[in-house]
Amino acid sequence: MTQSTHPDQQALDTLRLIGPAPENWVPPRDGIDHNVVIVGGGQTGAAFAFALRRAGIGQVSVIDAAPDEAHAGVWLNRARMNRLRTPKTLAGPEAGLPGLSFQAWYEARFGAVSYAEIDRIPRTRWAEYLAWYRHFLDIPIRYGTRLTLIEPVGEHFRLHLEVRDGGTVRSVVETARKIVLGNGVAGNGAPFVPAVLKSLPPGHLAHTADAIDFAALRGKSVAVIGGAASAFDAAATALEAGAAEVHLFARRERIASVPVTRARAYPGAYDNYFHLPDAIRWAQARRFRRAGSTPPVDAVERVTRFPNFHLHLGASWTDASVRSERVEASVAGESYAFDFVIAATGYVVDPALRPELKQVAQHIRLWRDQYVPAENDHDDALGAHPYLGAALEYLEKTDADAPYLKHIHVYNPGAFVSFGLPVGDVPSMKRDIPAVVQRISRDLFLADLPAHEARINGDIAADFDVSFYAHSVWQHDKADVA
Known part of the structure; x- marks a missing residue:
């Protein structure tokens, strides 16, 4: 090197x-x-x-x-x-x-x-x-x-x-x-926490915006709600910290995999985006919302290598409450129980x-x-x-x-x-x-x-006076004599 x-x-x-x-x-x-x-x-x-x-x-x-x-x-x-x-x-x-x-x-x-x-x-x-x-x-x-x-x-x-x-x-x-x-x-704005989770106490719930003690999740059952990059990152961190199992719940039927913003990443669109008509900018924002935020490939691979990682698709939570020190949840007609819930639900x-x-x-x-x-x-x-x-x-x-x-x-x-x-x-x-x-x-x-007009019109000292070049000034009378 x-x-x-x-x-x-x-x-x-x-x-x-x-x-x-x-x-x-x-x-x-x-x-x-x-x-x-x-x-x-x-x-x-x-x-x-x-x-x-x-x-x-x-x-x-x-x-x-x-x-x-x-x-x-x-x-x-x-x-x-x-x-x-x-x-x-x-x-x-x-x-x-x-x-x-x-x-x-x-x-x-x-x-x-x-x-x-x-x-x-x-x-x-x-x-x-x-x-x-x-x-x-x-x-x-x-x-x-x-x-x-x-x-x-x-x-x-x-x-x-x-x-x-x-x-x-x-x-x-x-x-x-x-x-x-x-x-x-x-x-x-603020971190977004779905209404179904708002009744959970801080000891059982954190948003990805929070400082989470992942070491404390060792041996615990953890639920992560969300399907974008922060959800996969949080799930992976919990697994790497020794969580007994991690279940990731995404409301979409498939994990978003089409990075639609890449289509407008070239300089023409990127540099001039602000000048697009409102209708086009709105349509682009709507397109992103419909497509979803795409997690990087390595973020998905980071969790799928764990046998104790479980992915639930089309799985929206409908109820959550704490009973016997665990979070009991109803999801798509099924019941689950977790020690801790992480909301990777954006902002x-x-x-x-x-x-x-x-x-x-x-x-x-x-x-x-x-x-x-x-x-x-x-x-x-x-x-x-x-x-x-x-x-x-x-x-x-x-x-x-x-x-x-x-x-x-x-x-x-x-x-x-x-x-x-x-x-x-x-x-x-x-x-x-x-x-x-x-x-x-x-x-x-x-x-x-x-103030600036006064400054730019202000007096400026000359860099030199006439004596600097006087000896080189052409004088016609001397030239005629020669």
């Missing part, structure tokens, strides 16, 4: 060749603490912070509710796949700079041959890379800081924060002109469910406010998604009712219907981070246009 003298030499050369980041060009404003606050310190927060830095936008703060770096993000916590679900060749947070890419980082440590041998990126390696990215680029993240309320004040916001420092919790209010919601899969998108959005949610334009589908094409879940602008910003439900909404950018799966991707994952970075940063730059520049 051939390595550079310094494993980060290519990354160091990249930063040297692109030169230092521009100085902050945004004029300070009285009473404003931050030009931009990024909510979420995972891969999204770090990538946005770096992109804004390179755009010369200062006073940027990244906050994360996790107590420390080890507990932030999903990759070492709630993510349970062995490998990322996306191809290793997709552009990530490197902002078009190859020396900062996962491939460059990986090859510097494990060699080009090793990189060529991997199909998709191992989850733990991706977590290592992201930690390196944050530290190498010196991205500061304020851990233990939870956003509890966004309060609009004119064209800026008062952000109510809950800050944990050790065993103490204090409330803090800070101000910001722009907000980026990079707060994960539940960032515009509901509804801004009104987010406590930090309670003062603004009623003003956010949703797809159901914007688009009326045909009678047989309604979908309440998709209709609850926010109808976003070109830079993933909230729009007003009623014009001039909430002009501040355009300063909140949604970089989470709430953008799915508008942008056709589970925004916040790796595939969305190349397209959507530059779009959001460019809009933030434009808005901040135009908001302080008088």
